[in-house]
Amino acid sequence: MAPRRRPHRPQPPPPLRQVLRPQPHRRRPAPQDPGVKQYHLLPELIEQGFCISPDELAAITGMRGDYTMFKMHGGIKGISRKIKASLEDGAKETDIETRQKLYGTNRHVEKPPRSFWMFVWDALHDLTLIILVVCALVSLVVGLATEGWPKGIFDGLGIILSILLVVLVTATSDYQQSRKFMELDREKQKIYIRVTRDQKTKEVLVDDLVVGDILHLSIGDVVPADGLFTSGYCLVLDESSLSGESEPIHVSEEKPFLHAGSKVVDGTAKMLVIAVGTRTEWGKIMGSLNEDGVDETPLQVKLNGVATIIGQIGLVFAVLTFVVLLVRFLVDKGMHVGLLNWSANDALTIVNYFAIAVTIIVVAVPEGLPLAVTLSLAFAMKKLMHDKALVRHLAACETMGSASCICTDKTGTLTTNHMIVDKVWIGDVVKSVNSDKNISELKRVISEGVMAILLQGIFVNTGSEVVKGDDGKRTILGSATETALLEFGLSLGEHLYDDYKMLTRVKVDPFNSVKKKMSVTIQLPNGGLRTFCKGASEIILEQCNTILNTDGNVVPLSEMQKHNVLNIINSFASEALRTLCIAFKDMNEFLNDQPISGDGYTLIALFGIKDPVRPGVKDAVMTCMAADITVRMVTGDNINTAKAIAKECGILTEDGIAIEGQQLHDKSSDELKELLPKIQVIARSLPMDKYKLVTSLKSMYQEVVAVTGDGTNDAPALRESDIGLAMGIAGTEVAKESADVIIMDDNFETIVNVARWGRAVYLNIQKFVQFQLTVNIVALIVNFVSACIIGSAPLTAVQLLWVNMIMDTLGALALATEPPNDEMMKRPPVRRGDSFITRIMWRNILGQGFQ
Ligand SMILES: Nc1ncnc2c1ncn2[C@@H]1O[C@H](COP(=O)(O)OP(=O)(O)OP(=O)(O)O)[C@@H](O)[C@H]1O
Ligand SMILES: [Ca+2]
The missing domain is CATH 2.70.150.10 (Calcium-transporting ATPase, cytoplasmic transduction domain A)
Structure with a gap:
């Protein structure tokens, strides 16, 4: 009221x-x-x-x-x-x-962004930097005492300047990083929801x-x-x-x-x-909730290990260098002036040696590595965001690079999700309905009674809604399948929509992917109740024992006729059409708490809905094959529809297997293991089939599995996978929350693009590591050897710091941000457990290091 x-x-x-x-x-x-x-x-x-x-x-x-x-x-x-x-x-x-x-x-309170100075403060906390500051101070004091103003401060000042530079560069890059994360966060919060305002139904930003x-x-x-x-x-x-x-x-x-x-x-x-x-x-x-702590990616963890070892080697070299320099100095002193005769100059020399030793550590510690990883991932993230993929965790992008298998949805991902009713079977005739001419012909052939009940079914049994915008234009809010049916219904009899919408719905059993059907019970104007049920064709057909004939009379559905309908379903399906049946039954009374029983229905019609394959999907699938990534299609649709689409996309090959979810479920673990590598299509799948597929692929074949999902029930599979990809348009909020990457345009090509960038990230970091290790080894060896031979380091502390800074930050920037190329998608993915530094890399590092 x-x-x-x-x-x-x-x-x-x-x-x-x-x-x-x-x-x-x-x-x-x-x-x-x-x-x-x-x-x-x-x-x-x-x-x-x-x-x-x-x-x-x-x-x-x-x-x-x-x-x-x-x-x-x-x-x-x-x-x-x-x-x-x-x-x-x-x-x-x-x-x-x-x-x-x-x-x-x-709107929720946004935590105030951290200021730039907080990042500077963080950067200053680095232990080696603190030691260097101490060295710089000692060097300043001793320098002033021995060489006086202003000559004495040059060395100390140089160190301080380079420390400042290192700090500034680190802080700036961290700061920009955090800003990017905030941007991403805001992007994530743009959620629309259907509301009624002022008698109109429309979609509104959740924030509003x-x-x-x-x-x-x-x-x-x-x-x-x-x-x-x-x-x-x-x-x-x-x-x-x-x-x-x-x-x-x-x-x-x-x-x-x-x-x-x-x-x-x-x-x-x-x-x-x-x-x-x-x-x-x-x-x-x-x-x-404060800081949502930036999580370390597996690659970062691996690299931190590498960095620690290198740091330790650096420490050993530093101590050795210091000891060698000190011993040489003492020996020299002992021979010329005597060990007991100390001057301020001598103290300065020792402080200098110490500074050199510390600098060697600073140079050796490749603190640029984590920086390179973050930079590289963040860069990929930004590029991907531009290309319609929202990477929620830094790690996801890199994991996607090593994916060996993608389990993808069909609807919306491989296909455009612009569904149109293409063919119907009604009153024993099959009709194409893809043009206005065909529609008017259909109107002519079917009787008024059949038309009335068909339209009543379409308009009543729906979770979607036809709304008029401010400009008077008609739009349909709801899923693509239902939109197609409503459009079809409107084209047959728009004038009836408002009347039928007014009918009282006594009970609604909404659609979900497990039941694969939806039923609605209405109160008929002349008393009595009527239930409409629409859903997956075979499932609805099983519930029917009568059928509506051309004149609108209910007649028994013989076994032969049932067989006939099944054939029509299959013929629709092999034309890659999604098939749906609609049926009804009349009841006199209604037991409120009991579910509507699933039999005794009268079949009204069968719809074949066209959902064309996206252009470019076939090429993307080919790219995956070249890159040794297996593509598997998991769909809720009919097996023949699934096969037809999979062939069109190039997913289903000669020796591949297409199987129904139920069959897969019945297989024993051994049978499954044998079958798994060949399975390319799973049809009429339930969400738990997807989950089973993911877990089996992971446990039996150690595959790195990427999974796409849109429904609420996909959440377990998304979480269990190595990389969960949620659909941005068709996906539910629940699916998006469980995913690592959100594919904003629902397009399979975008998924492949994420894999490309993932590989690029991995390769870039490998390159950076190779470069850093080479320079590090050179710096360590040159310093150590010359300390032993000449008794002084060829590079002063200041020079070493500069080399270090340029290497770490600029090197990271240059090498970490190289875009992917086509070559990357022509070799197999990095497998789980492959070591990060390959044998070839060691050869390069050592070869170039000793040149
Ligand atoms: N709104 C609906 N009402 C009744 N039945 C529906 C509805 N939407 C889909 N169906 C039926 O359910 C079947 C599959 O639904 P399901 O949700 O499992 O798959 P999907 O997620 O739409 O497709 P895919 O898995 O390929 O992305 C469809 O083939 C169709 O017959
Ligand atoms: Ca699905």
């Missing part, structure tokens, strides 16, 4: 000053119970006609939901009235700004939600604000990220509280937003 509306002033929202002026007589504050915490109602709320304070609203949903308060405010109806929102029409568009001002925005909005939730969404359940079916939430409790929670009229941050595991619902941003529990958690 429509809530009582207050007379609304037609003017724009009054200026703040006016709002702030208290007008106590306009509205009585909410009744207050003496035992309950009292909330103060601000005058500006009263002024605008709101009767409940934001904090009180937030307290209603709270962490567990407060029933007493909920009831006290008159339940959902009372509350919606108090926040001036209609449960059907949502909030008024003209109110949005006022609501944001009074009840807050749905306000108290009073009516949200549409469906499977895979992350609830973006706190609110109350207004209507919906089978809604199941996972609140584990909030409360740590993994038990799914059923939400309904009786238990109406929804919390921001929980995930929709099943079902659909509408909810009334009553608390946003920092007022929600989730917002509080988000605000208290």
